[in-house]
Amino acid sequence: xxxxxxxxxxxKAAGVSVTTVSHAxxxxxxxxxxxxxxQLVRDVAKDLGYAPNRxxxxxxxxxxxxxxxVSDEITTTPFAGAMIRxxxxxxxxxGYVVMVVNSGLDSELETREISxxxxxxxxxxxxxxxxxxxxxxxTELAGLPTVLxxxxxxxxxxxxxVPDEVGAAETAVDALIRAGHTRIGMIxxxxxxxxxxxxxxxxxxxxxxxxxxxDPRHFVIATAHTQGGREAALDLLAQPDRPTALFCFSDRxxxxxxxxxxxxxxxxxxxxxxxxxDNLEIIADALWPGLTTVALPxxxxxxxxxxRILDDIENPGTPAVQTQLACPLIERGSVGxxxx
Amino acid sequence: xxxxxxxxxxxKAAGVSVTTVSHAxxxxxxxxxxxxxxQLVRDVAKDLGYAPNRxxxxxxxxxxxxxxxVSDEITTTPFAGAMIRxxxxxxxxxGYVVMVVNSGLDSELETREISxxxxxxxxxxxxxxxxxxxxxxxTELAGLPTVLxxxxxxxxxxxxxVPDEVGAAETAVDALIRAGHTRIGMIxxxxxxxxxxxxxxxxxxxxxxxxxxxDPRHFVIATAHTQGGREAALDLLAQPDRPTALFCFSDRxxxxxxxxxxxxxxxxxxxxxxxxxDNLEIIADALWPGLTTVALPxxxxxxxxxxRILDDIENPGTPAVQTQLACPLIERGSVGxxxx
DNA sequence: ACACAAATACAAAACGTTTTGCAAAGGACA
DNA sequence: TGTCCTTTGCAAAACGTTTTGTATTTGTGT
Numbered sequence: 001x002x003x004x005x006x007x008x009x010x011x012k013a014a015g016v017s018v019t020t021v022s023h024a025x026x027x028x029x030x031x032x033x034x035x036x037x038x039q040l041v042r043d044v045a046k047d048l049g050y051a052p053n054r055x056x057x058x059x060x061x062x063x064x065x066x067x068x069x070v071s072d073e074i075t076t077t078p079f080a081g082a083m084i085r086x087x088x089x090x091x092x093x094x095g096y097v098v099m100v101v102n103s104g105l106d107s108e109l110e111t112r113e114i115s116x117x118x119x120x121x122x123x124x125x126x127x128x129x130x131x132x133x134x135x136x137x138x139t140e141l142a143g144l145p146t147v148l149x150x151x152x153x154x155x156x157x158x159x160x161x162v163p164d165e166v167g168a169a170e171t172a173v174d175a176l177i178r179a180g181h182t183r184i185g186m187i188x189x190x191x192x193x194x195x196x197x198x199x200x201x202x203x204x205x206x207x208x209x210x211x212x213x214x215d216p217r218h219f220v221i222a223t224a225h226t227q228g229g230r231e232a233a234l235d236l237l238a239q240p241d242r243p244t245a246l247f248c249f250s251d252r253x254x255x256x257x258x259x260x261x262x263x264x265x266x267x268x269x270x271x272x273x274x275x276x277x278d279n280l281e282i283i284a285d286a287l288w289p290g291l292t293t294v295a296l297p298x299x300x301x302x303x304x305x306x307x308r309i310l311d312d313i314e315n316p317g318t319p320a321v322q323t324q325l326a327c328p329l330i331e332r333g334s335v336g337x338x339x340x
Numbered sequence: 341x342x343x344x345x346x347x348x349x350x351x352k353a354a355g356v357s358v359t360t361v362s363h364a365x366x367x368x369x370x371x372x373x374x375x376x377x378x379q380l381v382r383d384v385a386k387d388l389g390y391a392p393n394r395x396x397x398x399x400x401x402x403x404x405x406x407x408x409x410v411s412d413e414i415t416t417t418p419f420a421g422a423m424i425r426x427x428x429x430x431x432x433x434x435g436y437v438v439m440v441v442n443s444g445l446d447s448e449l450e451t452r453e454i455s456x457x458x459x460x461x462x463x464x465x466x467x468x469x470x471x472x473x474x475x476x477x478x479t480e481l482a483g484l485p486t487v488l489x490x491x492x493x494x495x496x497x498x499x500x501x502v503p504d505e506v507g508a509a510e511t512a513v514d515a516l517i518r519a520g521h522t523r524i525g526m527i528x529x530x531x532x533x534x535x536x537x538x539x540x541x542x543x544x545x546x547x548x549x550x551x552x553x554x555d556p557r558h559f560v561i562a563t564a565h566t567q568g569g570r571e572a573a574l575d576l577l578a579q580p581d582r583p584t585a586l587f588c589f590s591d592r593x594x595x596x597x598x599x600x601x602x603x604x605x606x607x608x609x610x611x612x613x614x615x616x617x618d619n620l621e622i623i624a625d626a627l628w629p630g631l632t633t634v635a636l637p638x639x640x641x642x643x644x645x646x647x648r649i650l651d652d653i654e655n656p657g658t659p660a661v662q663t664q665l666a667c668p669l670i671e672r673g674s675v676g677x678x679x680x
Numbered sequence: 681a682c683a684c685a686a687a688t689a690c691a692a693a694a695c696g697t698t699t700t701g702c703a704a705a706g707g708a709c710a
Numbered sequence: 711t712g713t714c715c716t717t718t719g720c721a722a723a724a725c726g727t728t729t730t731g732t733a734t735t736t737g738t739g740t
Contacts, residue, residue: 017721037718053459054461059727060699097457097460118391230628282620286565346726374688395726
């Protein structure tokens with residue numbers, strides 16, 4: 001087993017001093033080393049399989065090249081996975097690496113975990129809330145480059161990235177309108193969260209923009225899971241002049257709508273069209289026919305967040321910016337023209 | 341903004357030397373400091389909000405207190421989330437923190453990412469394969485405490501943890517038998533992976549153990565997603581002496597079985613009972629009635645893996661061990677007695 | 681009181697880098 | 711050939727800890 005190769009081993013092998021090696025490797029200050037020497041050093045380093053010890057360089061530079069990612073809830077949905085992957089991809093491309101902690105709803109635990117991150121001298125942290133709510137940032141994070149993911153602050157003092165909820169809803173409803181529907185129902189969420197309000201106004205916007213009028217009887221509120229969706233859809237579809245299309249708060253709700261349609265003997269999309277939001281592949285792809293839905297950009301939000309942090313690190317003092325990311329339509333088989 | 345507080349600030353504030361502070365804080369070597377002095381130092385440290393710089397201590401101790409987690413595929417299912425959470429929880433409890441990288445199927449990228457982890461001097465890595473296959477470990481990992489998660493090596497030279505696939509299948513089928521079923525069908529996966537074989541033998545075991553005979557016409561193979569399950573179940577349930585219960589390779593397959601049953605006008609569980617494997621809440625909870633299924637212990641595997649690594653770090657040379665973790669039955673509403 | 685042992689605190693070195701201030705070597709011009 | 715300037719290489723300090731070897735204090739027994 002080869003003894004550990006550090007910068008001094010490289011220096012010895014190349015017949016130069018460690019200073020020279022350092023300069024050759026970090027070509028920032030590289031007018032101090034002759035081009036061919038630099039090349040030599042690099043070759044030797046590669047030959048020896050040299051890799052810098054980032055504990056040491058981090059200590060010296062006061063920069064760990066580590067980003068923290070604190071998330072409240074990482075399980076139960078694939079969303080967190082996509083977000084982490086986006087963050088990690090972006091970090092990797094810029095030479096950083098991501099430390100993940102998650103604390104559920106235990107905010108004392110969260111505090112301690114943030115402290116761990118700080119002990120490791122993370123250069124910044126993305127603070128992700130899975131349930132897209134207005135959140136206040138833990139005070140411990142003050143002074144550290146931070147961006148909020150899937151949440152916004154009231155004061156706008158810190159950058160944040162969230163899905164464009166109203167745009168998402170408009171996209172979904174537009175798809176229905178484009179297919180020819182004029183009587184469109186919506187099953188919304190009961191919870192008082194940004195998604196609820198955003199998707200409602202998106203729904204109304206789309207209707208208004210196309211000059212369609214909104215029948216309040218076609219707007220119902222349910223708990224945001226499959227069972228809630230089923231019951232709500234049962235209500236909606238049993239009405240005499242039932243809507244010919246349903247815009248559902250989420251894919252899980254949409255799944256309930258499928259069940260209701262099935263129970264009522266209505267075929268999708270021949271008798272009723274359905275569109276959801278989330279693009280939970282595990283559901284949208286599994287339903288029959290496949291569910292047309294609008295994807296939430298978790299991967300992109302993860303990328304955006306770390307890119308923003310790294311920009312801020314490299315160029316401190318950049319003013320905070322609040323971003324909304326677009327939500328693309330994913331077409332499968334659940335929307336068709338309205339029945340004649 | 342308070343200037344950064346290091347060990348020397350604490351020392352000055354407490355009126356002692358930095359050595360004393362260090363000894364007081366890491367009570368391992370603590371016969372060298374008087375108990376009350378130790379207490380004093382600790383109080384002062386807490387007052388000042390002192391937190392050690394782990395870059396520095398890691399450098400000195402040759403121990404970073406960081407674990408790497410390399411995963412091939414982190415998105416699309418909630419499994420990875422549960423696994424990460426398990427790993428992170430266990431790590432946190434023992435004072436460690438987890439660095440996550442994921443590389444998809446790009447093995448060259450994986451190599452570079454592992455190199456990043458090593459540059460950060462991770463003390464160990466859990467190498468997770470989401471698709472439970474026999475895997476060989478990247479050679480770069482040699483010499484670093486490592487455990488395989490959801491995969492095993494041929495030579496058994498390195499510790500691993502996987503679900504007890506045959507036990508999982510037995511548990512699922514037992515539930516059916518206990519409810520009184522004697523004609524039980526299985527929809528298995530086509531892919532040549534451990535899960536496929538394990539669940540098949542578990543199925544056969546359970547039948548044999550209860551003296552039930554296995555009707556080959558009640559055993560079908562399908563691609564492991566909803567559509568495959570639907571088609572397979574359609575086959576199975578259209579047979580004249582159709583099985584009264586179906587054991588499905590996965591929850592997604594089971595979802596297909598639901599669709600088939602619905603299409604054939606069979607009620608669940610009155611006309612046919614169904615059980616899956618995975619406990620994908622997003623599906624199992626959403627189906628109607630809820631799907632009885634067997635949970636895959638991803639959270640526990642994550643925990644087990646890091647606990648094993650940390651044991652190995654604290655006590656090097658412990659022989660490798662291959663573990664299978666139990667898979668508990670999660671009862672919902674999809675199994676009942678067979679129709680009269 | 682004295683010597684000796686035990687208990688406690690301290691200064692300094694080390695971990696692997698980066699970077700600054702200097703010294704040496706090389707080249708050009710007079 | 712000598713001086714001066716430019717180019718290139720080196721030694722040493724610093725980042726914030728931990729730990730070893732040693733000095734100092736405190737306490738005990740005679």
